[in-house]
Amino acid sequence: MNMAPREDELQDGRLRELAARLGAAPAERLDVERTARAVLERLRTEPEQRRWRWVQPTWLRIAAALVVLLGAGLVARQALRNGGSSDHYVVEELTDLSAEELGQVLGSLDRTLDVSGDAAAEDIDALDTEQLGDVLRSFEG
Amino acid sequence: MTQAAAAPPADAALIAAWQEGDEQAAAELVRRHAKALARYLVGAGASESDVDDLVQEAFVRAFRSLGRFRGQCRFRTWLFTIGGNVLKDAGRRAARHRIVPLDEQMRAGADGDPHEVAVAGEAEARLRGGLGRLTRMQREVFLLRAQQGLEYGEIAVALDTTEGAARVHYHHAVRRLKEMLE
Numbered sequence: 001m002n003m004a005p006r007e008d009e010l011q012d013g014r015l016r017e018l019a020a021r022l023g024a025a026p027a028e029r030l031d032v033e034r035t036a037r038a039v040l041e042r043l044r045t046e047p048e049q050r051r052w053r054w055v056q057p058t059w060l061r062i063a064a065a066l067v068v069l070l071g072a073g074l075v076a077r078q079a080l081r082n083g084g085s086s087d088h089y090v091v092e093e094l095t096d097l098s099a100e101e102l103g104q105v106l107g108s109l110d111r112t113l114d115v116s117g118d119a120a121a122e123d124i125d126a127l128d129t130e131q132l133g134d135v136l137r138s139f140e141g
Numbered sequence: 142m143t144q145a146a147a148a149p150p151a152d153a154a155l156i157a158a159w160q161e162g163d164e165q166a167a168a169e170l171v172r173r174h175a176k177a178l179a180r181y182l183v184g185a186g187a188s189e190s191d192v193d194d195l196v197q198e199a200f201v202r203a204f205r206s207l208g209r210f211r212g213q214c215r216f217r218t219w220l221f222t223i224g225g226n227v228l229k230d231a232g233r234r235a236a237r238h239r240i241v242p243l244d245e246q247m248r249a250g251a252d253g254d255p256h257e258v259a260v261a262g263e264a265e266a267r268l269r270g271g272l273g274r275l276t277r278m279q280r281e282v283f284l285l286r287a288q289q290g291l292e293y294g295e296i297a298v299a300l301d302t303t304e305g306a307a308r309v310h311y312h313h314a315v316r317r318l319k320e321m322l323e
Binding site: 014015020021022023027036038 | 168264
């Protein structure tokens, strides 16, 4: 070991002195016999537990990834089945229709729902654009 | 240093004995290095209440991974690096950095003149605070050099860096600590 103090060692003598004392008291209070016994006990009893603790997060990550994938798949499947949010698009399209066009749509709904009849057709003809829109929206629920 | 330099053969014999199943050899290694490890861990930021658990954990990890210890440095130095990792893991779990309160430091060194004890305790607390603001590499190099008295070559091997880099880290650590302590 080189015993000659270097320049940096001369400059930081105070720091080294402090650092040398750092933790001395807690270290002195450490019961090394108890620590040795505890270490040996853990070495005898914990090997399998340690491996499990290491493996467990890996399985948890895999399980979490599977859940996310399944969830995303279900959502995508549901969206494809519904063909998107059709209700939203229907409302937007209806607002662009004129009174005459709305009347035609209602007429076709009457046929579809089997609510045909002259009285119904006359009532529809009497409605203005706003009222026709309200009627159509009420059909959408 | 002369005594520490003579230690490796004895440690090596104890390691070999432990690997052949001699539990008392492991216990002797704990007796021999536990206090030094505790001092290192406290310097690196461990709270006094956690030191016992951290020392235990470091020894358990060390004994379980002795197959990877090739004698590239002293067992104690290698143990310190494991202790550093244990402390880092514990810090992650706790998600906070704890400093031993000043009054605890002062109680710890309760021998001697109360004024001197108070001044020394304050200085140590400030040093600990400063160490906590260094990078991990700077802190470990500083402690291994200033607290444990290791040569740069051994520090470099233990921390998987070069001797020149270890000197630079030490220089930066000292400069920053002085700035923080002034």
